[in-house]
Amino acid sequence: MDLQGLDSYQGGPGCDFNEHVLHKTILVGDSGVGKTSLLVQFDQGKFIPGSFSATVGIGFTNKVVTVDGARVKLQIWDTAGQERFRSVTHAYYRDAQALLLLYDITNKSSFDNIRAWLTEIHEYAQRDVVIVLLGNKADVSSERVIRREDGETLAREYGVPFMETSAKTGMNVELAFLAIARELKHRAGQHAKEPSFQIRDYLESQKKRASCCSFV
Ligand SMILES: Nc1nc2c(ncn2[C@@H]2O[C@H](COP(=O)(O)OP(=O)(O)OP(=O)(O)O)[C@@H](O)[C@H]2O)c(=O)[nH]1
Secondary structure (H helix, E strand, O other): OOHHHOOOOOOOOOOOOOOOOOEEEEEEEOOOOOHHHHHHHHHHOOOOOOOOOOOOOEEEEEEEEEEOOEEEEEEEEEEOOOHHHHHHHHHHHOOOOEEEEEEEOOOHHHHHOHHHHHHHHHHHOOOOOEEEEEEEOOOOHHHOOOOHHHHHHHHHHHOOOEEEOOOOOOOOHHHHHHHHHHHHHHHOOOOOOOOOOOHHHHHHHHHHHOOOOOOO
């Protein structure tokens, strides 16, 4: 997707959104899994249907979320999934505090490539980076090739939280970013006296609280 075409896209020099610490979060995963769409859904609450236009390079959007009454500022970087941009995006991993790693539940190779993505992340990112695995396009049930259980099993193997999302319907999109914001806020020690926060426990509790089937 062409980032320049997004009217609310806020990245780039001159952005005055730096009064406090920005928590750097990066969206990664194969080309076409829905990274840009997920960010647009989170930022603007909309889904832009139509032909797929791959992201070129990398760009960011700043977003403030409220966690327990506190403002947490996320700087969300949207990377190009195409192989040819990989060396560029590696350079951004080092400063990342969180990574949302996406695959497409209708695309087996995007799921198979998650192991390679995790290897890259472990090579280039900080050891304590927060990682959440997302199986996107959960709305396209007729074309599903990756079962939810497969995502759960892989996530368990690597010890990362997991959920399915839909950038189209918005399912679990806010939850994914809020969970990261909550974890980063806790790590930043803004409320050091609070009991230890675990992103996985938080997501599990949110899933249990959901009355219906929108959480996985
Ligand atoms: N049905 C459905 N389509 C989606 C969803 N997310 C993304 N898409 C579509 O999938 C295609 C690729 O989405 P993008 O958001 O551009 O994918 P990307 O991961 O940013 O791709 P790169 O920029 O190449 O890395 C587009 O046609 C989107 O409309 C989703 O949750 N559901």
